[in-house]
Amino acid sequence: MVTNAGRNACAIFCLISACAAAQMPRLADGHPDFNGVWNGNANSPFVKSEDPLAQNLASRDGQLLNFERDGSLIRRANPNKPLYKPQFWEKVQKLDQNGNAEDPSYGCMPAGVPRMGPPPKIVQTTKELVFLYVSPPAQGWGDQYRVIPTDGRAHTPLEELDGTWKGESIGRWDGDTLVIDTIGFNDTSWLDIGGYFHSENMHVIERLRREGDTLTWEATVDDPDVLIKPWTMDRRTLRLNPDPKATLAESLPCVERDLSHLVTKEHH
Amino acid sequence: MSRGFSCCGILALGLCAHALAQTSHHPDLSGVWNGAVAARVLADGDKVGLLLAAREGTLVNFERDNALLRRMDPNKPVYKPELWEKVQKLDQSGNTEDPAYGCLPLGLPRMGPPMKIVQTVEEMIFLYTGNPDTYRVIPMDGRPHTPLDQLDGTWKGEALGHWEDDTLVVDTIGFNDTSWLDIGGYFHSENMHVVERLRRDGDTLTWQATVDDPDVFLKPWVMNARVLRRNPDPRAVLEETLPCSERDLSHLVTKEHH
Numbered sequence: 001m002v003t004n005a006g007r008n009a010c011a012i013f014c015l016i017s018a019c020a021a022a023q024m025p026r027l028a029d030g031h032p033d034f035n036g037v038w039n040g041n042a043n044s045p046f047v048k049s050e051d052p053l054a055q056n057l058a059s060r061d062g063q064l065l066n067f068e069r070d071g072s073l074i075r076r077a078n079p080n081k082p083l084y085k086p087q088f089w090e091k092v093q094k095l096d097q098n099g100n101a102e103d104p105s106y107g108c109m110p111a112g113v114p115r116m117g118p119p120p121k122i123v124q125t126t127k128e129l130v131f132l133y134v135s136p137p138a139q140g141w142g143d144q145y146r147v148i149p150t151d152g153r154a155h156t157p158l159e160e161l162d163g164t165w166k167g168e169s170i171g172r173w174d175g176d177t178l179v180i181d182t183i184g185f186n187d188t189s190w191l192d193i194g195g196y197f198h199s200e201n202m203h204v205i206e207r208l209r210r211e212g213d214t215l216t217w218e219a220t221v222d223d224p225d226v227l228i229k230p231w232t233m234d235r236r237t238l239r240l241n242p243d244p245k246a247t248l249a250e251s252l253p254c255v256e257r258d259l260s261h262l263v264t265k266e267h268h
Numbered sequence: 269m270s271r272g273f274s275c276c277g278i279l280a281l282g283l284c285a286h287a288l289a290q291t292s293h294h295p296d297l298s299g300v301w302n303g304a305v306a307a308r309v310l311a312d313g314d315k316v317g318l319l320l321a322a323r324e325g326t327l328v329n330f331e332r333d334n335a336l337l338r339r340m341d342p343n344k345p346v347y348k349p350e351l352w353e354k355v356q357k358l359d360q361s362g363n364t365e366d367p368a369y370g371c372l373p374l375g376l377p378r379m380g381p382p383m384k385i386v387q388t389v390e391e392m393i394f395l396y397t398g399n400p401d402t403y404r405v406i407p408m409d410g411r412p413h414t415p416l417d418q419l420d421g422t423w424k425g426e427a428l429g430h431w432e433d434d435t436l437v438v439d440t441i442g443f444n445d446t447s448w449l450d451i452g453g454y455f456h457s458e459n460m461h462v463v464e465r466l467r468r469d470g471d472t473l474t475w476q477a478t479v480d481d482p483d484v485f486l487k488p489w490v491m492n493a494r495v496l497r498r499n500p501d502p503r504a505v506l507e508e509t510l511p512c513s514e515r516d517l518s519h520l521v522t523k524e525h526h
Contacts, residue, residue, distance in 0.1 A: 035388075107513075108371070108511070108512075108513070109511050109513075110511055121405070123386055123388065123391070123393050125298075125386065125388065128386070130386050130393055130395070130403075132393075132403055132405065141511075142373070142400050142401070142402060143402045143403055143424075144400075144401055144402075145395055145401065145402075145403045147384070147395065147505065147506065149503070149505075151502075151503070153503055164508040165508065165511070166508055168505075244409075245407070245409070245411055247405065247407075247426075248405065250422040250423065250424055253371070253372050253373055253423070254371075255370075255371070255372070
C-alpha cells in the first residue's frame with residue numbers, strides 16, 4: 001500500500017510522462033491500452049443528396065421514408081463482397097431470396113463472429129481482453145461477451161472444438177496491433193445479409209489498432225471450403241467515449257413476434 | 269522529441285501503472301469460479317428421500333423431485349398478505365408466466381453468482397453462462413447511483429461496487445418488474461434493491477444476495493449463500509451457451525413448473 005501523497009505524486013508523474021511520451025496510452029506491459037467504451041461513431045444509415053446513389057433513394061438527407069429498404073440497397077451496392085466458389089452461387093442467392101426465414105439473426109439467434117463486429121467496450125488486463133457487446137435493437141442477440149486470452153496459448157485442434165457462434169479466439173500483439181485469431185465455428189451464422197453463409201472451417205482474423213482516440217477494426221474471413229479467396233471486410237473505426245463513467249445500455253431481449261407476419265421473403 | 273526521452277516516459281508510465289496495480293490491497297476475485305455445483309440428489313438417509321424417485325442419483329422424475337426440494341426450502345421471500353394470491357396464481361401458471369420459460373433473461377438476482385470475474389482497479393466484470401450468456405460491468409470508482417426515476421428499468425439494473433474490508437459489496441437498483449426471483453411466482457416491483465456480498469476465502473468464493481422490495485415484501489429476503497470453487501486451471505475458459513429457442517412451451521400440457 002502507498003500513501004495518498006505517494007499515489008498522487010506517482011499519478012502526476014505518470015501524467016507528465018504520458019504527455020512527454022504522447023500518442024499511445026499503454027498498460028504496464030507496454031502494450032497499447034484498449035480499455036474503454038468505444039461507441040462514438042455509429043455509421044449513419046442515410047446518404048446525402050450529393051451521393052450519386054441518392055437521387056434514387058427516398059431516404060436521402062435523413063428522410064425516414066423507406067430508410068430500411070434504402071439502407072439495404074446501399075449495403076448491397078458495396079462492391080466489397082465475399083467471393084464464393086461458383087458451385088455455391090445458387091445457394092447464396094436462394095438463401096438471400098429467403099433471407100427473412102433463413103437468416104439466423106432474424107430468429108433471435110446470435111450474430112456470431114465476425115458479424116457481431118467491433119466491441120463497444122473493451123476490458124484489458126495483461127492476460128486477456130474481454131470484449132463486451134450490446135446487440136442492435138433490430139437483432140437482439142443480447143449482451144454478449146468474448147474472452148480473448150493473450151497468454152500465448154495455442155488453438156485447440158479444430159476437430160476437438162464444438163463449433164460455436166463465437167468460436168475459439170486467441171489474441172497476440174503484432175507490434176501495436178492486436179491480432180485475434182478465431183476458429184471453431186458452427187456453420188449456422190451468416191457473415192452479413194445477402195445469404196453469406198460459411199462452413200465450420202471458417203477462420204477469422206481481426207486486427208485492432210488504436211490511433212489517438214480512435215480504434216480501427218478490420219476482419220479477414222478465410223473459408224477455403226466455400227470462398228475462392230479470403231474476404232477482407234470493410235474496416236470500421238470507433239471513437240473512444242470521452243466520459244470515463246460511460247456505461248453500456250442493456251440490450252432488450254429478442255422476442256420473435258414479427259417473423260410470421262412478414263409477407264416478403266427477402267430482407268429489406 | 270528524442271527517442272530516449274519517449275522510451276523513458278513510456279517506461280515511467282509503465283512502472284507507475286504497475287506500482288498502482290500492485291498497491292491495490294483488495295482481495296483478488298479474478299478467475300473462473302465454476303468448481304462447485306450443488307448436488308441435487310439426496311443421500312440415502314434423508315427422510316425426504318424416501319418419497320422421491322430421484323434419490324441416490326436415479327434419473328426417474330428427477331426434474332419434478334428437484335422442484336419439490338426447492339419448494340421445501342424454508343427460506344422464502346415473505347410477501348405482503350394482499351399479494352399472496354397473486355404469487356400463488358403466478359406459481360400455478362408458472363409455465364406461461366415465468367419469463368425464464370420464454371427465453372427472456374433471468375435478471376438479477378436470479379442469475380446468481382458469476383462464473384468468471386475480471387477485476388481491474390476501476391471496475392469488476394462479471395461474466396455469466398446460462399440463459400443467456402451475459403455480463404455485468406460494476407464500477408468501483410465511488411460514483412453514486414443515478415436517481416431511480418431517471419433509470420429505465422432493466423433486467424440487470426444499475427450495479428455499483430465498493431469494498432467493505434475484504435468483502436465486495438454490489439448495490440443494484442433500477443430494475444424492470446418483469447423478472448422473477450426464482451420459480452414459485454416470486455415477482456418483484458421496480459423498487460427492488462439488491463445487495464450482493466462476495467467474499468473469497470482461499471479458493472472458494474461465497475456469494476449472498478439480499479433482496480429488499482418494500483412494495484411487495486414484509487421484510488428483506490436474504491437468499492441462500494452459494495459457495496463456488498475456483499477453477500485451478502489458469503487457462504480455463506467458459507463454454508458458450510446454446511442460444512435459447514422457444515419450441516416447447518406450446519407443447520406443455522401442465523401449467524405449473526416441475
